Amino acid sequence: DADVTQTPRNRITKTGKRIMLECSQTKGHDRMYWYRQDPGLGLRLIYYSFDVKDINKGEISDGYSVSRQAQAKFSLSLESAIPNQTALYFCATSEGNEQFFGPGTRLTVL
């Protein structure tokens, strides 16, 4: 079984809809992250959490929110999706300096 799982793996939605992407991990790590990946731009940090009571904005947090429901769960929400949020979204966990990534969610906003 995968250590970091993301659901859904693919999602197509319309402008203005609320979307939630979910991430679960079985690695027992305290630190979790959400990134988006766009062609030619690499991965950019949206939000991160160093423990259950800690939430921090990353480089590109506008239009997104997160919830850390438990050590193992970190959800990303788009309150009102817009087309330029079309991207590949990755969740990651870390212990020390190595980050472990989930398989990604491909989100398309029409």
Added chain:
Amino acid sequence: TQLLEQSPQFLSIQEGENLTVYCNSSSVFSSLQWYRQEPGEGPVLLVTVVTGGEVKKLKRLTFQFGDARKDSSLHITAAQPGDTGLYLCAGLSWGKLQFGAGTQVVVTP
């Protein structure tokens, strides 16, 4: 603003050839990491370099960290089709990673 610049953006070579990918920054990082990403998957860590001037080898892959800890290179010797992937460098600062845009490497048989 991309703090880490990777070059080239795309590299296509034949099996058996050598290749080098570069990662440059104007910032100093406490450490620098290289990840490889394959289609449909998340990035996977290859190596972490910490000390200026450090060289690490992982089978046919050689990683160097610049003396000033601002730049790094990845050299692959005798590339194989299994080396195909997106190679990403990432600088660690205050517990967070800053990623470069990546270099897409394609090795054809």
